[in-house]
Amino acid sequence: MERLKQAAAYTLQALRAAGADDAQVSCAEGKAEEFNVDAGEFSLIRSVYSASASMKVIKGRKKGTAAVNQLDKEAIDIAVAECIAAADSGVEDDALSIAALEENADFKEGSLVCDKAAFFDSVIRLTEDIKREYPQIMIEQLIATHSYGKHVVANTNGVLFTEEDGSYNVSVMYSAHDGENATSFNYFDYDFLDPRTDIIALEGVRAMLDRAVAELETRPFTGKFVGTAVFSPACLGDFLGIITGSFTGDIALIEGTSPWKNKLGEKVADERVTVSVIPHDPRIVCGERITSDGYRSEDFDIIKNGVLNSFCLSEYAANKTGLARAKSTSGCIGVTPGEKSLDELIAGVDRGILVCRFSGGEPANNGDFSGVAKNSFLIENGKITCPVSETMISGNMAEMLFHLRGVSAETVCDGASVLPYAAFDGVTVSGGAGDEATSEEG
Amino acid sequence: MDEYIRRALAGVMNHAEVRTQTMRGRNVSVVSGNLVGNSSFVSTGVGARFYQDGVWGFASSSGGGEENVKAVIASAKENAALLHSRRPKHKPALTNARPAEHREQTPFRDTDQKLLTDFARALDSHIETTYKDLASRSVVVRANCIEKTLYTAEGSFAYQLFPRVYVIVVMSMETADGATVELFDVLGGGAGYFTDYYSDPSQLYPAIDKLHTELAAKKEGVFPNAGERLCVIDSEIAGMVAHEAVGHTTEADLVLAGSVAATNLHKQVASPLISLTDFAHTAFGQPAPLPVYVDDEGTECKDAVIIKDGILVGYMNNLESALHFGMEPAGNARAYNYSDEPLVRMRNTALHPGQDKLADMIASVEDGYYLTKTQNGQADTTGEFMFGITMGYEIKNGKLGRALRDTTISGVAFNMLKTVDMLSDTVSWDFAGYCGKKQPMPVSMGGPAIRCKVNIGGR
Numbered sequence: 024m025e026r027l028k029q030a031a032a033y034t035l036q037a038l039r040a041a042g043a044d045d046a047q048v049s050c051a052e053g054k055a056e057e058f059n060v061d062a063g064e065f066s067l068i069r070s071v072y073s074a075s076a077s078m079k080v081i082k083g084r085k086k087g088t089a090a091v092n093q094l095d096k097e098a099i100d101i102a103v104a105e106c107i108a109a110a111d112s113g114v115e116d117d118a119l120s121i122a123a124l125e126e127n128a129d130f131k132e133g134s135l136v137c138d139k140a141a142f143f144d145s146v147i148r149l150t151e152d153i154k155r156e157y158p159q160i161m162i163e164q165l166i167a168t169h170s171y172g173k174h175v176v177a178n179t180n181g182v183l184f185t186e187e188d189g190s191y192n193v194s195v196m197y198s199a200h201d202g203e204n205a206t207s208f209n210y211f212d213y214d215f216l217d218p219r220t221d222i223i224a225l226e227g228v229r230a231m232l233d234r235a236v237a238e239l240e241t242r243p244f245t246g247k248f249v250g251t252a253v254f255s256p257a258c259l260g261d262f263l264g265i266i267t268g269s270f271t272g273d274i275a276l277i278e279g280t281s282p283w284k285n286k287l288g289e290k291v292a293d294e295r296v297t298v299s300v301i302p303h304d305p306r307i308v309c310g311e312r313i314t315s316d317g318y319r320s321e322d323f324d325i326i327k328n329g330v331l332n333s334f335c336l337s338e339y340a341a342n343k344t345g346l347a348r349a350k351s352t353s354g355c356i357g358v359t360p361g362e363k364s365l366d367e368l369i370a371g372v373d374r375g376i377l378v379c380r381f382s383g384g385e386p387a388n389n390g391d392f393s394g395v396a397k398n399s400f401l402i403e404n405g406k407i408t409c410p411v412s413e414t415m416i417s418g419n420m421a422e423m424l425f426h427l428r429g430v431s432a433e434t435v436c437d438g439a440s441v442l443p444y445a446a447f448d449g450v451t452v453s454g455g456a457g458d459e460a461t462s463e464e465g
Numbered sequence: 466m467d468e469y470i471r472r473a474l475a476g477v478m479n480h481a482e483v484r485t486q487t488m489r490g491r492n493v494s495v496v497s498g499n500l501v502g503n504s505s506f507v508s509t510g511v512g513a514r515f516y517q518d519g520v521w522g523f524a525s526s527s528g529g530g531e532e533n534v535k536a537v538i539a540s541a542k543e544n545a546a547l548l549h550s551r552r553p554k555h556k557p558a559l560t561n562a563r564p565a566e567h568r569e570q571t572p573f574r575d576t577d578q579k580l581l582t583d584f585a586r587a588l589d590s591h592i593e594t595t596y597k598d599l600a601s602r603s604v605v606v607r608a609n610c611i612e613k614t615l616y617t618a619e620g621s622f623a624y625q626l627f628p629r630v631y632v633i634v635v636m637s638m639e640t641a642d643g644a645t646v647e648l649f650d651v652l653g654g655g656a657g658y659f660t661d662y663y664s665d666p667s668q669l670y671p672a673i674d675k676l677h678t679e680l681a682a683k684k685e686g687v688f689p690n691a692g693e694r695l696c697v698i699d700s701e702i703a704g705m706v707a708h709e710a711v712g713h714t715t716e717a718d719l720v721l722a723g724s725v726a727a728t729n730l731h732k733q734v735a736s737p738l739i740s741l742t743d744f745a746h747t748a749f750g751q752p753a754p755l756p757v758y759v760d761d762e763g764t765e766c767k768d769a770v771i772i773k774d775g776i777l778v779g780y781m782n783n784l785e786s787a788l789h790f791g792m793e794p795a796g797n798a799r800a801y802n803y804s805d806e807p808l809v810r811m812r813n814t815a816l817h818p819g820q821d822k823l824a825d826m827i828a829s830v831e832d833g834y835y836l837t838k839t840q841n842g843q844a845d846t847t848g849e850f851m852f853g854i855t856m857g858y859e860i861k862n863g864k865l866g867r868a869l870r871d872t873t874i875s876g877v878a879f880n881m882l883k884t885v886d887m888l889s890d891t892v893s894w895d896f897a898g899y900c901g902k903k904q905p906m907p908v909s910m911g912g913p914a915i916r917c918k919v920n921i922g923g924r
Binding site: 058061062063064065066067068069070071072073074075086087088089090091092093095098101102105106108109110111112113114116118143147161163164166198200203205206207208247273274277278279280282339343382383384385386387388389391393394395397412413415416417451453454 | 582
């Protein structure tokens with residue numbers, strides 16, 4: 024850590040000497056150890072050693088940023104000159120700032136040293152478990168990584184944070200095959216701390232693999248109806264990621280295109296909806312401790328009981344719009360669970376679809392979305408009846424939040440988020456030959 | 466350094482490669498008059514990969530220097546040995562029978578950051594003063610360059626530069642119901658440096674005006690009638706069909722993982738009108754938008770013919786998959802950064818043109834859609850694809866009707882391609898995108914306008 028502190032101090036000194044009024048720097052080093060499986064077979068072991076220095080300068084109320092992936096003086100000097108040149112070419116802006124000094128801190132957590140042998144054993148066991156329990160599943164690609172990193176954030180206001188952490192991650196993309204019959208791919212991605220983790224036993228993994236095998240009986244959906252979409256935890260996470268970006272993020276608020284721009288403190292969802300950013304939740308693996316602006320990271324609610332509680336703004340966007348800076352810049356999302364089980368939620372659906380992956384175009388600024396419901400199942404008269412392919416769903420995300428049918432009691436934690444299933448009414452489901460069988464229902 | 470790497474690879478009997486690489490980038494973003502992005506980066510490092518009887522070891526490190534290279538090579542060898550010891554495959558030696566050599570003669574040219582910020586601000590100022598009906602506007606300038614030097618155990622050597630520059634303009638308008646519609650376009654640019662393509666901001670004014678006109682139509686737009694529809698997919702977005710709908714399923718690593726192409730080689734998978742090629746550096750008698758001469762395994766790049774007259778005739782391969790399938794490698798093994806291993810990737814993937822005129826194609830549709838702009842797409846190993854549509858029009862009785870709001874189209878590639886019955890006689894290219902597959906990768910994609918049936922999302 025001392026080397027990083029020295030590099031940070033040198034960078035700030037060099038930026039000051041070059042005329043900076045304010046400057047902030049983040050210096051980092053890391054190492055990743057990675058095992059790869061391709062088409063069901065181990066293919067590659069990869070080791071990556073990295074370093075970086077990212078700097079921001081404010082000079083004459085103008086901003087410049089630069090980054091370099093070496094920490095020696097020569098490399099930093101070049102980056103400093105680039106950073107100052109960028110500021111000189113910039114535009115005066117009173118919203119520019121660097122982090123204010125509050126309370127400095129050092130953070131250290133997780134599995135700092137990779138137990139390569141134990142982790143390799145766990146990954147081998149996962150591939151063998153899948154082969155034995157799910158012979159029809161093909162692991163298209165598996166990437167198992169231990170990531171270790173340390174970094175220093177410092178600025179000319181006296182801010183000095185250090186952080187050191189390490190964790191394991193497994194990301195698996197898979198599909199089911201039976202002769203020439205094959206399903207769409209799906210994937211799961213988990214963070215954890217114990218290299219001996221029984222990966223197939225992580226919550227939600229077997230349920231996803233079970234569904235993949237069931238998808239071998241898929242059939243194209245024909246017709247069109249308006250019904251209930253039940254989103255899987257992973258799919259709900261993707262939707263909430265889009266909503267937080269498009270409705271509460273920097274660009275949407277600076278441009279004024281967010282449909283929620285004037286909704287702070289107002290109802291934007293059903294009162295059962297609470298969406299939080301939870302980097303400090305004990306279930307989250309190595310959650311964010313320092314925001315990208317250089318502040319101590321804290322948990323906060325974006326939507327609390329259906330009311331918009333906070334936007335997800337950087338300090339610049341906050342200064343620009345007169346709104347508050349978000350207390351965390353992490354993507355660790357938690358949704359408060361409901362009281363009904365997933366089975367009970369599905370039992371209440373007359374006609375709908377269980378959506379386990381969404382592959383769609385970028386939603387419009389107002390939340391209009393459409394895309395393919397992948398790895399999905401038709402729900403009829405309270406029961407899952409069959410897996411479907413070539414099926415599209417469309418609707419509006421902002422309206423959907425008001426049309427909540429329910430949130431499941433069970434949640435899935437993948438180490439980066441804690442999410443339930445959620446059912447929304449008013450979603451259009453369509454397939455081929457869409458004109459022949461259309462119906463409308465709430 | 467050069468001598469050291471050559472010595473380290475001398476006598477290695479299997480394929481091995483060492484790649485030193487520098488990535489440089491300059492980014493400027495002006496959002497509604499605010500200079501929110503004004504940055505540059507430089508990333509330098511070395512990566513090495515060694516093959517051992519069917520498995521690979523890879524290692525990389527930032528920075529340069531002989532000691533760094535030595536450590537990276539040692540770590541890559543250790544990784545290959547470790548994997549071989551735990552999961553042996555006992556496959557035969559892998560070598561490149563025809564090592565390639567290529568030396569880029571034109572040196573890297575940097576661009577002054579101020580040139581980019583001034584250009585972006587001038588465009589923003591023009592848009593602000595000219596168009597008073599906008600809800601928001603953004604101008605983005607990207608000038609990046611990847612510089613690679615590759616050495617392989619078989620003796621391949623390649624020094625290549627991959628510069629790319631482009632300008633993106635985004636505009637939005639508020640609709641009568643209070644929603645916001647947005648539209649963007651890539652204006653000019655290509656494989657090269659900023660001053661190769663841009664001098665006076667006014668050269669882009671006509672394109673900006675066209676974008677504004679389209680956005681105004683979209684503001685009054687309607688949702689498509691969801692379902693399977695007859696569509697004319699404009700040449701501006703036909704590349705997405707080539708890349709997403711077909712290209713990914715024919716990447717040999719995905720074929721080995723069970724993609725739909727695995728059981729369709731030498732079969733009719735498309736209308737006889739359809740031919741598709743992943744071009745290396747020259748396409749249809751012109752330089753390809755993002756030319757590649759030697760891939761990151763040291764294979765000389767040639768065109769990879771995928772579909773010929775509707776028949777699936779080949780895959781895109783790396784050395785290992787080419788050996789597996791008994792095919793000639795055409796140089797599709799590409800790595801993004803020094804810290805990335807080469808994967809099977811596309812380069813310049815395009816559908817070949819036909820003989821129809823776009824106007825005739827539109828006139829031939831009684832009830833359907835003309836789709837003209839896209840944003841993102843995704844493929845599936847089953848051949849089911851989707852891509853977002855950001856601009857399009859109804860076609861009623863052979864005439865263009867109302868504009869469309871944002872939507873998505875989808876289909877199953879080898880089914881959809883069999884419905885193609887008209888292809889326009891001109892090809893357009895999109896060169897500004899990145900393909901995502903473990904690593905990002907700059908790719909280009911192209912094709913003519915296509916008349917076909919696809920599923921369209923809507924209300």
